[in-house]
Amino acid sequence: MAPAMSAGAFLHALKAEGLTVVEVGNWRDHHRNSKGPWGPVHGVMIHHTVTKGSARTVEICRKGYAGLPGPLCHGVITKDGRVHLVGYGRANHAGLGDDDVLRAVIAEQGLPADNEANTDGNRHFYGFECENLGDGKDPWPAVQLEAIERAAAAVCRYHGWDERSVIGHMEWQPGKVDPRGFTMSSMRGRIGDRLGSKASAAPAPAPLPAPRRPVVDLSRLVAAARTNPRQSGQPVTYAGVRTVEAALVDQGLLAKRYSDGHYGTTTIAAYSAWQRHLGYRGTDADGIPGKASLVKLGQRHGFDVKD
Structure with missing residues (x-):
């Protein structure tokens, strides 16, 4: 059971990982804690925003929109690689997802297919929204991908987690496709390199023969x-x-x-x-x-x- 780090510790962890951090308004006290618990935390979730323009993206993630109040994440990672802190505590980013996935994240094992939406993810995951249209065509600048890697690694390093504690929204909630444009497998590889863990995913039950590598x-x-x-x-x-x-x-x-x-x-x-x-x-x-x-x-x- 891991209690969430304080807002100050979160800020310090991101900066210590070499990130440029922008503090937006009263982000430390902007949350949805009145609507449900925040913690224990078990992992980090990565999203894309389906928006264009950094200023507009940060504003939407801070305030939310009709039917989904903000904050919509803890940090917004814009295309220039900066992390904009828009809220801290419970945030409307993960929604309901698969309890089997949560158990795999906690155990730092390979992920099962997400086929249920029965568990509150807003309670258990730190969330980073990443500026991208999510159409498979909008590019992911190298500086932005590195910032995603560093941000996730910063949280994992604080809690003593390895890269298998980092998942995409698409791996949590059936029907979600984000993040689109890079694979979470490759991102976990980058995070593992940074953490020095190089953990190998646990084999799935009754695995199929591995495809031949090119x-x-x-x-x-x-x-x-x-x-x-x-x-x-x-x-x-x-x-x-x-x-x-x-x-x-x-x-x-x-x-x-x-x-x-x-x-x-x-x-x-x-x-x-x-x-x-x-x-x-x-x-x-x-x-x-x-x-x-x-x-x-x-x-x-x-x-x-x-x-």
Whole structure:
């Protein structure tokens, strides 16, 4: 049983994780505690807002709208990576969800399918709303994805939880699709890396045979990367390019419309951003894959690498 941290401890935890935090109005005392209990807390829930424009998004999440009073979360993560604190305590963000999912979160085990709405999630989850239209086309900037990672890790670090305590709304309540545009599996991988836990999900009962992981041939990928398809009549390409492009899309570094199987200038720029995310600079971040950076991308997005 974990009591919720104080508002001050919540603020301190976010800042200690390296986040830029904006305190909005009387956020510490803005809550729905009169409508039901707040705590014990068991996890963190991630949402997308289906809104456009940071100022409007923060205002809606703070005040709510007809039929659903605010606050609609504890923190709003805008596209610039800032976390806007709009309320603290019970918030209208999770709604009713599956008690089997809650038990798995508490046990830090793999999640079952959510097929019931019988448990009060507003009581048990910290909530972060993330500015995005949720149409699968609106991009997720790298700085925003990193802020989601850091915010969730900050809460987990305080409570001693691992990344399996972080779920998406879509994993809690039947019919929900948020967050859309990245996978919660990849986000939990990022959070696990940050926490240093690298916990592996518990196997589901009677598991199906695991699908074969794609294998990306590094030498063929480099050949494709060094060939400009707009200037060459026969660009070097193969299925591994699409695998890498899909990972870059999932990472929030490449727009889906550019995931066309040709390692062109846009893909080079996206891979360069991935290299910089890993700490590479100068010619080491030229967008041409090296084995170390490609292996790390594969670890997060489910493919293997061969030389």
